[in-house]
Amino acid sequence: MSTATLTLNGQDYQLPVRVGSEGEVGIDIAKLRVQSGAITFDPGYGNTGSCESAITYIDGEQGILRYRGYAIEALAGKSSFVEVSYLLVYGHLPSRDELDRFIHRLTYHSMLHEDMKKFYEGFPPSAHPMSVLSTMVASLSAYYPDSVKEEDIERNIIRLLAKLKTIAAVSYKKSIGQPSIYPRNDLDFVGDFLHMMFAVPTEPYEVSEIIREALDLLLILHVDHEQNCSTSTVRMVGSSGADLFSTISAGISALSGPLHGGANQAVIQMLDNIRSDGGNYAKYIDKAKDKSDPFRLMGFGHRVYKNFDPRAQLIREAADRVLARLGHNDPLLDIAKHLERIALEDDYFVERRLYPNLDFYSGIVYRAMGIPTNMYTVMFALGRLPGWIAQWTEMRDQKSRIHRPRQIYTGPTDRPYVPIDER
Numbered sequence: 001m002s003t004a005t006l007t008l009n010g011q012d013y014q015l016p017v018r019v020g021s022e023g024e025v026g027i028d029i030a031k032l033r034v035q036s037g038a039i040t041f042d043p044g045y046g047n048t049g050s051c052e053s054a055i056t057y058i059d060g061e062q063g064i065l066r067y068r069g070y071a072i073e074a075l076a077g078k079s080s081f082v083e084v085s086y087l088l089v090y091g092h093l094p095s096r097d098e099l100d101r102f103i104h105r106l107t108y109h110s111m112l113h114e115d116m117k118k119f120y121e122g123f124p125p126s127a128h129p130m131s132v133l134s135t136m137v138a139s140l141s142a143y144y145p146d147s148v149k150e151e152d153i154e155r156n157i158i159r160l161l162a163k164l165k166t167i168a169a170v171s172y173k174k175s176i177g178q179p180s181i182y183p184r185n186d187l188d189f190v191g192d193f194l195h196m197m198f199a200v201p202t203e204p205y206e207v208s209e210i211i212r213e214a215l216d217l218l219l220i221l222h223v224d225h226e227q228n229c230s231t232s233t234v235r236m237v238g239s240s241g242a243d244l245f246s247t248i249s250a251g252i253s254a255l256s257g258p259l260h261g262g263a264n265q266a267v268i269q270m271l272d273n274i275r276s277d278g279g280n281y282a283k284y285i286d287k288a289k290d291k292s293d294p295f296r297l298m299g300f301g302h303r304v305y306k307n308f309d310p311r312a313q314l315i316r317e318a319a320d321r322v323l324a325r326l327g328h329n330d331p332l333l334d335i336a337k338h339l340e341r342i343a344l345e346d347d348y349f350v351e352r353r354l355y356p357n358l359d360f361y362s363g364i365v366y367r368a369m370g371i372p373t374n375m376y377t378v379m380f381a382l383g384r385l386p387g388w389i390a391q392w393t394e395m396r397d398q399k400s401r402i403h404r405p406r407q408i409y410t411g412p413t414d415r416p417y418v419p420i421d422e423r
C-alpha cells in the first residue's frame with residue numbers, strides 16, 4: 001500500500017493511500033488525530049470520502065454514472081425499474097426466476113396496515129406530500145418492529161420497497177380529497193402506482209403505456225448517486241443502529257430540500273415565473289450571476305458533475321419523446337431549452353462548469369404525465385429508495401462505526417459564570 005506524507009509542525013506523518021477499482025485515490029486519515037492531534041477540515045465534505053462503496057461509480061469529469069458496474073445508458077430503456085432495484089439491493093442483475101420471485105414479493109407486500117389510514121386523517125390537506133411521506137415511513141417501524149434477525153430485516157426491506165408507492169399515492173389522494181385506491185396485484189409496479197394515483201372508484205382507469213414507460217425510465221435514473229446529501233444521511237442515521245424505516249425517513253427529509261431533490265419542484269416554479277414575466281431569460285440569467293441576489297438557476301450545477309449529467313441528457317431526450325407521443329405542447333419545455341442554451345454559452349456558467357442536472361428536465365416529464373408539482377420530489381424518493389436501501393445494507397455489512405465528525409471550535413474560551421442577578 002502506498003503512503004502520503006503530511007508534514008505538520010515539522011513532524012512527518014505517513015498516511016496510507018487507498019485506491020478504488022476505478023483508480024480513485026483517497027488519503028486515509030482515520031488515525032491522524034491519534035497520531036498528531038490534528039483533524040482535517042472540509043465543510044460540506046467536498047473532499048471527504050466517508051466510506052468505501054461497491055454500489056455506484058460516478059466520474060463527474062467524464063459524465064459517467066454506473067450502478068454496480070453497469071452504465072446508466074445501458075440500464076435505462078433496457079431494464080425495468082424493478083430489475084434495477086434488484087440489482088442495487090442484491091448486487092447483481094436477477095435471473096428470470098429471481099426477478100419473478102422479487103416481483104411476486106413486491107406485489108404481495110404492497111398493501112398498508114388499515115390502521116395507517118387514521119394517520120393520514122390527521123394531516124391538514126395543505127401538508128406537503130414529502131412531509132407526509134417521511135412521517136408515514138417512520139411510522140412503519142411501529143407496525144413492523146425492529147429485529148436483529150437477518151430474515152426479518154430482509155422482509156422489512158421488501159415491505160418498504162413494496163409499500164412506498166402505496167404510501168406516496170395515498171398521500172396524493174388525501175391532498176386532493178379523493179378516496180385512496182388499493183394496490184392491484186394484476187398490474188406491474190409502475191402501472192400499479194399510476195393506477196393508485198389516478199384511478200377513481202367511479203370509472204375504469206387504464207394505465208397509459210407511454211406514461212408507464214416514461215415513469216419507469218425516470219425512476220431508474222434516480223436510483224442511486226453515491227454519497228449525496230440524503231444517502232449520507234441514511235448512512236449517518238443508520239450508523240447509530242436506528243431501524244430501516246426511521247433511517248429511510250431521515251433520508252426522505254434530507255431529500256426534500258430545494259438544493260437536493262426539492263430542486264425538481266423549484267425548477268418548474270422558476271420556469272413558470274419566467275413565463276409569467278414575459279420570457280425574459282436575460283433577467284434571470286443576470287439574477288443567477290448576481291452575488292447579492294440569492295436567486296440561483298434551479299436545476300443547474302452539481303457538486304460532482306463538472307461536465308454534463310448523463311441523467312439530464314437521458315431525461316431531456318425523454319421529455320422530447322414523451323411530449324411528442326402524448327401530443328403535448330408545453331411552453332415550459334421551450335423556456336427550459338432557451339434557458340439552457342443561453343446559460344451554456346454564458347461565461348459565468350462556462351467558467352464554473354455549471355450544466356443542467358437531472359432535475360432540470362424531470363419536472364417537464366412529470367407535468368406531461370399529469371403528476372402535480374408537489375409530488376415531484378416524492379417521485380424522486382420512490383426512485384431513490386433502492387439506492388438508500390443498498391447503501392444502508394452495505395454500511396451494516398461493513399460494520400461501520402457510528403458516524404461522528406469532528407469540528408474546529410471557534411466560540412468563546414472558558415468564561416466565568418455570572419449569577420443571573422449580576423448579568
Ligand code: ACO
Binds near residue numbers: 044263357
Ligand atoms: N446558479 C447560479 N450560480 C450557481 C449555481 C446555480 N444554479 N450553482 C452554483 N453556482 C455558482 C456558485 O454561486 C459558486 O460561484 P462562486 O464560485 O463565484 O462562489 C459556484 O457556482 C460553485 O457553486 P457551489 O454552491 O460552491 O457548488 P456546490 O457544489 O456547493 O453546490 C448545488 C451544488 C447545490 C447543486 C448548486 O449548484 C445549486 O444550488 N444548484 C441549484 C439547485 C439544484 O439544482 N439542486 C439539485 C442538485 S442535483 C440533486 O440533488 C439531485
